[in-house]
Amino acid sequence: MDYEPVIGLEVHIQLLTSSKLFCGCSTQFGAPPNSQTCAICLGLPGVLPVVNRRAVEYGMRLALATGCRILPECSFSRKNYFYPDLPKGYQITQYEKPLAKDGGLEICLDGGRKKRVRIERIQLEEDAGKSLHLEEGPTGGETFIDLNRCGIPLLEVVSYPDMRSPEEARIYLETLRQLVQWLEISDGDLEKGSFRCDVNVSLRPRGATKLGTRTEAKNLNSFKGVERTLRFEISRQHALLRSGKGVRQETLQWDARAQAALPARKKEEAYDYRYFPEPDLVHLQIGKKWIEQIRESLPELPSQRRERFMNQYGLRADDVRILVSTRQLADYYEGCLRLYNRPKIVANWIIRELLRELNQRRWGPEEFKVRPSDLVGLFRLIDQGVISERIAKEVFAQMVETGEKPKRIVEERGMVQVQDEREISSAIGEVLREEKENLAKYRAGKIGLFHYFVGQVMKKTRGKANPQLVNRVLKEKLGD
């Protein structure tokens, strides 16, 4: 029988608020352990939580950007379990009434096909601390606890089981990550754990509507990991179903040593979280006015921008996808266009030259210092014939490296294009004198050598000669 995988994802997204979800502690990453804690996030006796409005607004942003319905009233619940990095013995999360429900995210599959993955709910919750287990120590294993992360706001985004392949799952994650970065509500940094993912997967006969028994893998923190785990799990379930054995509902964990997803410890499955409404927090009312306020503050979304770039600037879909891969890049592109309205030339330059320079250096947008006005300055130098396009690429590399203005680089390094006809003419004369044999061959009909002569002239002028001029004068000299 032919089986199809059914995949659903739960993503935990750390929000970029400056303070925690229920207290005023800083959320800065990388501070000394336990330095960003207070009585409240330490769960000392007697403290009470107060909801961070900014975190709610960040959640509302994502809700609106994914077309979710923001509930007029949402509530918090307690999820109870014992763990040393959970100081209160419960996590404050949302359960009965989440922040938002029923939206979706459009993803672009390879080959340009589009697909909508439905989002079931978006909810706010607090993160737990971090445990660091050392295998060895004076008493055997030792565990250290860092509670800096404890209480940092998370958004949990739960999708419907709408994905049908590991690739779709990865593309969904990439799209969601791009969106939260675009909305500036999360840095989406996988390595810092700002974007973590739980996957669940089941198989069913193709065409069937009933879902099969699913398994779950928690806390995956790379897209590769998600794809790898899903691939493994799909083939494992396949084998089970083919051989007539059923799939058992269980939680799996990727084991790097075994290169396999193995069942997690039984203990973790046996939890009964005893959810109940958080009595320390009143229900949160979100009125129309607040929603409209947030809606108005939303930037143009990636999908809208892609659409507009294609229509307004006549760009190809592939190019648009690259230009709209981050908000900074798209803004940069349009920043250039405002000064230099030739969309295709600017797009090409950014995609070919700018990104190449950045990738070579493994730089992010923070390190890139060339302002749109400087890049446009470079274009103008080309247009004015001051430098050739080839020289411009060298100049640009210098601009990226040093942040200097193009004109200054050109002047300082003597990169100005040779426009003087006499200078070019004398260079051509020299070349023809040196290339007597080739000249004879050319005269004998091997006209392909023309380009060779041009190349030699360029070489002699160290690339600075105006190529059009070289062409014309050379033709004259050869008597064509």
Next chain:
Amino acid sequence: MKLHLLPAHSLLALLGRGEVSAEEVVSSFLHRVEEVEGDLNAFITLFSQDSLTQAREVDKLRAKGERVGRLAGVPIAIKDNICVQGKRMTCGSRMLSNFVPPYDATVVRRLKEEGAIIIGKTNMDEFAMGSSNENSFFGPVKNPFDSQRVSGGSSGGSAAAVSAGEAPMALGSDTGGSVRLPASFCGVVGLKPTYGLVSRFGLVAFASSLDQIGVLTRDVEDCALLLEVIAGYDPQDSTSIDQHLPDLVLEMKKGIKGLRVGLPEEYFSPEVDPQVKEAVLRAVNQLTLEGVEVERVNLPHTTSAIATYYIIADAEASSNLARYDGARYGYRAQGTRVLLDMYSRTRNEGFGDEVKRRIMLGTYVLSSGYYDAYYLQAQKARTLIRKDFEEAFCRCDLLVTPTSPTPAFKLGEKMDDPLLMYLSDSFTVPANLAGLPSLSIPCGMTREGLPIGMQIIGPPLGESQILGLASIYEQVASKGRDGL
């Protein structure tokens, strides 16, 4: 003059006129503590030196003619589940027997701002779970009227301290009657405010949706005064009410002519001790002579209140007390090697029987498969109980009932029968479930010489009316006594 027998407002008058110094006032109470504490066991921790130092500072300020707070120089006792920065706070438990909070509860900050002098932390049932104050790691509090009897709980230390003149006023906490019950057993005034009127920030949570800090005083005026100081919106408590409070001391003197008082039939059932019933009805009678109109009302869901209360309170408690695991602060069992072992031994050794019983009960009612049958059902019953009150308050302004079915019982009498113990709270828990303000005021004595308490329940934010009625009754009762 026996300063320790005076209410705070009288002390403040003397202090204001310079007839006594704050140092004399504090010394007088500390002296009284030395005299009676051996019998009572009302305090867990005393701050004798600190409070004398603070008293001298208040005296200096007054001498310089500087502005002082509304409670400047008045000693106050604080239940040991309310945080005072830098002072040990035990919650009556071994679990926190060495815990020192690094911050002040909002109510404590407000008291300090008004110049009150915190003389110590009072004994209580462990984590405020109990009706008799016998569940304290630090031993039971004895009733000042009869040392063979309980003080009532869980704010027994605070009630006994005020009753015996160890402090003129005290703070307690009331989750199901823990201020009012000991107030009635010890013959003092005790008020549990409307849920949300007083910030819970810094009160160690037992059952968050029911807990409310309350006041225990010698008379009604002090009750109003102290409530005014501690009440009011606190941005650190999301459940606190953001509303301006009227001047209670002024409001309560407005008179009660035409006030309609309801007597809920369910609170005068045959199980109520006849002497208690008689005393309360006699008090109501006296009030009718002052122009109060009385009518019978019904609160039909009263019988479900105890079951409802113990499900909700214990469910919340099981979660609120999860943080005491030995990992970060408080008691930790020695010599454990595995995490689970550390948890179970710490909690087994650190908590007393009653606390463990309630954690187990609360865990059970929240467990999957039982949640709907217990917790959800209890929430529905809670709504019905609240509606009972709403309907009653359409017909009358205030409700009057006995505070407790019986006067103070003997030490040990109910310790082996938790259910019987729980029934002591039958008349107090409904106000917590409905979030209503409720006050207990002494209304006579039994033939054995034990105080009897009358409870006045009001609608949400009905504190001034409650205090008004209580104040009139206080005057009437004292006239009667003077007449004898």
